Amino acid sequence: MSNHPPKITATHVNVWYGAKKAIDDVSIDIDQDSVTALIGPSGCGKSTFLRTLNRMNDTVANARVQGDIRLDGEDIYSPDMDVVQLRARVGMVFQKPNPFPKSIYENVAYGPRIHGLASSRSELEGIVQTSLKRAGLWEEVKDRLSDSGTALSGGQQQRLCIARAIAVDPEVILMDEPCSALDPIATAKIEELIHALKGRYAIAIVTHNMQQAARVSQRTAFFHLGQLVEYGATTEIFTNPREERTRDYITGRYG
């Protein structure tokens, strides 16, 4: 459905936590100009898989990743790969909001600053402002940018984390249940944001909300017990799933 080659190709990916296998032979392509939703019951490995895409699993002491994952054809697990740069190119919004215990401004400015993305103070201020605007937070915080990021509400914190991620201008954004702490209005804002970001960034989003997956994504992957059960166009998955397990899950017949 896309005329570009995929942004990320993951083939035969396995992940272990110690002796426990959390991801079992998963192959997925993530397209440049579409949103990919990862769905599945709790504990099936969605977060684990997402974290292999920017090598955040490196920080988990007993995690072991096997398989081939390429960003623009480049093997991200090869020894030549610069992990720091990879994570700047593949940004992440975590399941639990985790703003730095610093000011709102600092939270957003931190990434651009360490990567030297702004040559002047005013340019940095511009980046902070556009990032907060795109994350739909600007109106709420523009008068108190020097307040602590941790003093915001849960939903505001999550949008702050999104602003922080897009401030670095990554190529791919991985979102791990970005709306799980949000009310319907804030959720709608984030979904709008995802629509707006689509095309500019390749986006992968984990969600427990089927309607959300249907609304925001063009492609959907259904995980179960560490395996990829079904992967295809979102409309296909939701109207005409090939697998019994997928049908049960999306119709809510799953425990």
Added chain:
Amino acid sequence: MSNAAPFSTRRPTDWATPAMQSRVRRRYRAERRFRLLGLAAVTLSGAFLLFLLGSMLLRGAGGFLETRVAMPIDFARASLDVDPRRLQGRAADLALAGAGLEGAVDDAAVAAFGPDLGGRILSDGAWLRVREAIKDDPSVLSRRVVMSLPVASPIDVAAKGPGSVEAEAVVASLRSGDLLSTGLNREFLLSADSTDPTRAGIWGALKGSILTMLVTLLLAFPIGLLAALYLEEYAPKNRWTDLIEVSINNLAAVPSIIFGLLGLALFLGTFGLPRSAPLVGGLTLALLTMPVIVIASRNAIKAVPPSIRDAALGVGASPIQVVFHHVLPLALPGILTGTIIGMARALGETAPLLMIGMRAFIAAPPDGITDPATVLPVQVFLWSDEVGRGFVEKTSAAIVVLLVFLLAMNALAIHLRNRFETRW
């Protein structure tokens, strides 16, 4: 409606029964009891601290004071042969000593109090006061003046409290002539140890302590912090790092005198560093403080939530940026607290410093970290061992100085911790 079939066989809870209410009351009683116990514990420890400080202050206050006797000196008759033009600057000390000032002061004492008492009434250092007075105002050399000069230790002791029978009699007769007065003993705060309690000062030991603590801090803090950072952030978790962890914990529990023996063998024996020097004392105490700092820093670093690390890594911070931009600032209050606890312990250590020779009698404050010196707790130990009655109050006064130093250090730590504390 009321006799519809019960939803379950369990009856609804009745919160108003006497049994239930007595349970509630019991719960509140337990809570009150616990609060009172806690309050009692806090009060008790506060009272101990107050008692300690109070009794030390009471007993030590005399150590900061000196008894003076008013004594006439007739410089015009003493025929001091001194050129008034040489009474400027440094040459003055030499000129006055050469002119026989000490003898002149002794003669004046004999003239004032008779040959017997005159020979033993003044402190050995009394003539130095006269010298300072002359330097301040050379015109006294041509006049007869009355000066208040510090008395010798036995009389000083008798003036402040019970002393020897003989000295008590002297004090009584001087008091009747209204010749005695009390003043601040500036020498106690400005000079070093002496065999004469009226001249013994704490400054030498205080300066020795400050220099030793500086050496300790400059070594133990960076090394301990780096070790903690490496162990927490970089070292792989395996049997070797487990072994290192156990060794560090054991090191923190090793009796301090063993560190003294180690310092003696290593720094004095192998490296041939100077004895009794703050450098060696600082090195030895650094060995003792480092494990405390490592353990406290590791705990503080461990307490930084992993989600903050994830957040920083997620925007592409390098591991060292994660450490310096996020982990360290959050861990700093805990690290500082641990450092201060370690430093406070080092400040109070006596045994290891005795081993490396810091118990020597040293009559001049150290000028640098390689000069012979002593430290406050060792000075307390040395004075408490002296036979002279005058040293009893000096011991308490030295303890007061040590406690004030300690409190100042802790206050600084609390100030720093509050400044770096992050509000979540």
